[in-house]
Amino acid sequence: MATYTIRRAAAESRSFRIDYAAELNAAQLEAVTTLDGPVLVVAGAGSGKTRTLTYRVARLVETGVPARAIVLLTFTRRAAQEMLRRASALLGGGADDVVGGTFHSFANVMLRRWARAFGWPESFTILDRSDSEDAIQLARVRLGLDRRDRRFPRKQTLGDIYSTAVNKGIGIGDVVEREYVHLLDDLEDIVRCHELYVAYKRERGLLDYDDLLLELRDRLRDRAEFAERLQQTYRYLMVDEYQDTNHLQADITALLAGKRANVMAVGDDAQSIYGFRGADFKNIMSFPDRFPGTRLIALEENYRSTQPILDVTNAIIAQARERYSKTLYTRRGGGVRPQLVPSPDDRLQSLFVTQRILELAEEGVPLTEIAVLFRSSFHSFDLELELARAGIPFVKRGGFRFIETAHVKDVLAHLRVVDNPRDAVSWHRILLLLEGVGPRAAAAVVDWLGSPEGSLAGLAELAGLPGVRGQALAGVRQLGALLARLDPARERPPALVQAVLAHYRPVLERVHHDDAPKRLRDLEQFGVLAERYRSLTRFLADMALEPPSDSVGDVMAVDAPEGEVLTLSTIHSAKGLEWHSVFVISVADGRFPSTYSMDEDEIEEERRLLYVACTRARENLILTYPATMYDRGLGVVPARPSRFLDAVGPALLEPVTLLEEE
């Protein structure tokens, strides 16, 4: 047989549309052009990490790798979409078929695609945190652990324990021993309750967030045909924000990469801020052990911030107890010294920030280029009032979200039983909304639905059950008639939402009569969200996995020019973003670090959090804190600046004194 050898050199000398060498620095170029084998990119804040990933996608496509063979796992879907959009722009199209999203959304898609092979129902429902707590509560009640004479951890606590166990990969007993010593006496029941919760989910086709990762990892590990198929399909893997992955995500990464190990992880240990949910920044350090032959690339040149800002951020992170990386530098000249502004109290802090924002706007900085960041969502409450008063439009990201409000969840629950009639958690929720129906009657109906003679279609003619009579029965029948009418195969999500709303509106007016109008406005918004979808299953999965991150309250100003809004955000939600001017408010001990962060690891994580906040700024960085804070127990107490600023002297951080106009 004749052979013909393609010479490497010929393949590599092909011409690319993009002049990579001209558009990237040396380290970035190396990362972009190293396509095969494991690569770890340790990328400092603002060092062009997104750019690198974007160009690498483009490079892969230009080299001839089909877009659908590339997977880009990021922390949010938005991040993935943004990178793919930019890659497509570079290429003039062609990156659209790249698979991009979060680990959770990737797991969702894969598990659904393979559901049949795994012997699962076609349609499973994803439980968000509060749904899973509701399910835990049902298990708890069934075990008789809710009686008054018996003190037993609340559903939130149980949810925390169970989730921590999964995300840290340890047993429930270990979690209780380490973090909930006072509950050690109840351990046996805590474990029993968990067993019931797990069985319940399985029976009902329910997966919580942790299950998505757990199932994907376990199936990849145990089902060779599944793993092989995915490895063949997805030949190039990129994982962003690797410092915020947990052990499950690290396992998934390795299992997807397979022997070929064409995997690039990008991250920065100094920006690891999700330890509380099981992320372990040591993942990034052990990457080379896990993938022998890893090429290590460090991106240290910062393109985002001025040197005075970097001086401050370097000083903050220099105090970190453990740290593996580097000091960032920039070649940019100039820049103004960041400021530290104490104010007498929260009110004046708000007034100061508002006034400075107005000044910046007058100087020509667009509102979209300004952000106010904070440790905890409630730190901005006072400021929100002041901004509204000053007529400054803003969006708030992070904290309590629109999608989590009781009324939105109610509507979602109706849609979910249509999608998955076995979803007992949602059944409970919507049955309890009916007049005359309490936990007992709801349980009776749910049991009936699960029994051989029960069905959604039969609900409209239900003859009656113990505890379900009169008004309650009428309500149940009416609900049954409504739901039986809804056919997700024939009607699209917007129509389904409208049908549910027609039923739910009077319910809402009865249950929340005080603020019904406000809640109805939210629901209109929700209806708008549904319009983008054709499939109910898809819509529901997205609402659970990547809901709009807008907080309750939404955009304040109605007449703001399109998109011209200020950003308020928790630092967690600001990850990966940047602005011309950044305010970080309430940088006071007790708030930042939060008093709830007690042990050393948590304090270290908070330090990195402040680092993340400050590295978001390009030109202006202004830190503020109130000199007095209100404490519920103690009244007004003096406050001191965050301990993280102790080592940042006035030479780096200009102290500013506020004066009040007479």
Add this chain to the structure above:
DNA sequence: CTTCTCCCTGTTTTT
């Protein structure tokens, strides 16, 4: 068994 009311808690961060 449901519903009402009152109290209390406890408020980090998110997929």
Add this chain to the structure above:
DNA sequence: CAGGGAGAAG
């Protein structure tokens, strides 16, 4: 500030 839990009345 509300959402949940406990206790009492219908």
